[in-house]
Amino acid sequence: MMLLATGINSAPPSKPGCPTSCGNLTIPYPFGTSHHCSHDYSFLITCNHSYNPPKPFLNSGSIEVVDISLDGSMxxxxxxxxxxxxxxxxxxxxxxxxxxxxxxxxxxxxxxxxxxxxxxxxxxxxxxxxxxxxxxxxxxxxxxxxxxxxxxxxxxxxxxxxxxxxxxxxxxxxxxxxxxxxxxxxxxxxxxxxxxxxxxxxxxxxxxxxxxxxxxxxxxWTVGNITCQEARRDVSSFACQANHSGCIDSSIGLGYRCNCFTGFRGNPYLVDGCEDIDECDTLKPCEGTCANLEGSYSCSCPKGFEGDGKKDGSGCHRKSQINGSTLLYVVSGKFLIMDSR
Incomplete structure (x- = not known):
């Protein structure tokens, strides 16, 4: 399957029992505010409550975090x-x-x-x-x-x-x-x-x-300093935990990132974090009837119409009418064609 960059939708962005924000910052796993809530120390966010509103800092240092995205940027x-x-x-x-x-x-x-x-x-x-x-x-x-x-x-x-x-x-x-x-x-x-x-x-x-x-x-940002192939060997530490998720080697050096498959979105670093997208509701891709499928969708035309039903395809159009019929006979080894119209 193809991979797409993910965003956070209705699924919780963080691990159960872990804070999902600090001040104005949403904190998606693998980031977290404690060792239990983050994948490792690299992803630790220190939430300093001496500010109003509280301010998030990277690790335990003085670098203030403004935004975190699951596309591998911060x-x-x-x-x-x-x-x-x-x-x-x-x-x-x-x-x-x-x-x-x-x-x-x-x-x-x-x-x-x-x-x-x-x-x-x-x-x-x-x-x-x-x-x-x-x-x-x-x-x-x-x-x-x-x-x-x-x-x-x-x-x-x-x-x-x-x-x-x-x-x-x-x-x-x-x-x-x-x-x-x-x-x-x-x-x-x-x-x-x-x-x-x-x-x-x-x-x-x-x-x-x-x-x-x-x-x-x-x-x-990336996870670890090894490739996807190497990371998969240790299931306990492999970061791509969601069903319908895949691993992508970093293009900027060592490490890897996780993405939800096409047709899914959410947080690929959490179990059950990648949820099916209802394309019928979000994309409205059909001229005819739209049926949402897991990771995909299908379009169909109403009775009396033909085509693929897609807005970017052949759409739906009325079936052609047949006014008569043609009969084919074989007589003495010869073909005779008769039109009944």
């Missing part, structure tokens, strides 16, 4: 690096942006590295298990009028891709002339890794980044 909150100067060119403040993860990777396809400023250059450094990697860009302009909203091509804003396979990053931001020529409208430079779809540059960002202190960053 959003966390990351700080913005900045450097600010006074009229004389002396630095008056600065912040750092860095993120270090115990296991999951920083998505190279769903994040970008952004620098904002009219006298700014920035570098992002990351590492995998074997080597250091870096990327950077330069942002320059001489007036607010020269920048174009929605464009991040080096005039007031620059961007570059994130190196693939990194588990951490450190942002280094600097200035060529300490913002002395652009102080009136751009006293600070800013740099950060951010979910690509979550940031669109505006000239208003040049003043104070519209008071943003944190931005969302997308992580890629």
């Amino acid at each position: 959003k966390v909150s990351s700080s913005v690096a900045s450097d600010c100067y006074d009229k004389s060119g002396a630095q008056i403040s600065g912040t750092v942006s860095e993120l270090t993860l115990p296991k999951f990777l920083i998505s190279s396809t769903r994040n970008k590295f952004i620098a904002v400023g009219c006298d700014t250059y920035a570098l992002v450094e990351g590492s995998d298990e074997w080597k250091q990697m870096s990327a950077g860009c330069v942002s320059w302009c001489d007036s607010v009028e020269s920048v174009v909203n929605g464009t991040c091509s080096g005039i007031g804003c620059c961007q570059t891709l994130i190196p693939k396979g990194v588990k951490d990053f450190l942002v280094d931001i600097r200035s060529f002339r300490n913002h002395t020529r652009v102080k009136s409208f751009n006293p600070c430079g800013y740099a950060f890794v951010v979910e690509a779809e979550a940031f669109e540059f505006s000239s208003s960002d040049l003043k104070d980044l519209q008071n943003r202190k944190t931005v969302p960053v997308v992580l890629d």
Whole structure:
């Protein structure tokens, strides 16, 4: 069967007896708020109730979790690096942006590295298990009028891709002339890794980044550090527990993910977590009568009509009428055809 990315529907997202949320975050298994509720320590979410509402953090650290998806992605909150100067060119403040993860990777396809400023250059450094990697860009302009909203091509804003396979990053931001020529409208430079779809540059960002202190960053997560074939050998630790679910090897490195089969949805990491989709109700695929089947559906036409009954197929149309009949006889070894009309 084909596999589809899953979402959470009517089935409980977490193990029985385990919290399903922390503050505004829904927590689907294999993530959980205790060792009993999570698949292993990598998926532990610490719910800090000293905040109102409570805040979820990855493992027992300080990385705030914003969203978790069963498609193998997770959003966390990351700080913005900045450097600010006074009229004389002396630095008056600065912040750092860095993120270090115990296991999951920083998505190279769903994040970008952004620098904002009219006298700014920035570098992002990351590492995998074997080597250091870096990327950077330069942002320059001489007036607010020269920048174009929605464009991040080096005039007031620059961007570059994130190196693939990194588990951490450190942002280094600097200035060529300490913002002395652009102080009136751009006293600070800013740099950060951010979910690509979550940031669109505006000239208003040049003043104070519209008071943003944190931005969302997308992580890629997988289960374990082995392939599906290896993981299936140990039934007790194999994460794909649901009937009608399958295992997919990671495309970003070691590990695997679980998905519900086509025609099912829910949480493939839980027993009975993948539920049948009623295509007749959700898709309404038939012109005629729709019958929901396990993992599929069928269409049929009413009496007097023919076709496959599908909206994207031949549909239903009236059967052709036969006004007469043709008779075939064999006489003395010859065929005689007679039309009774």
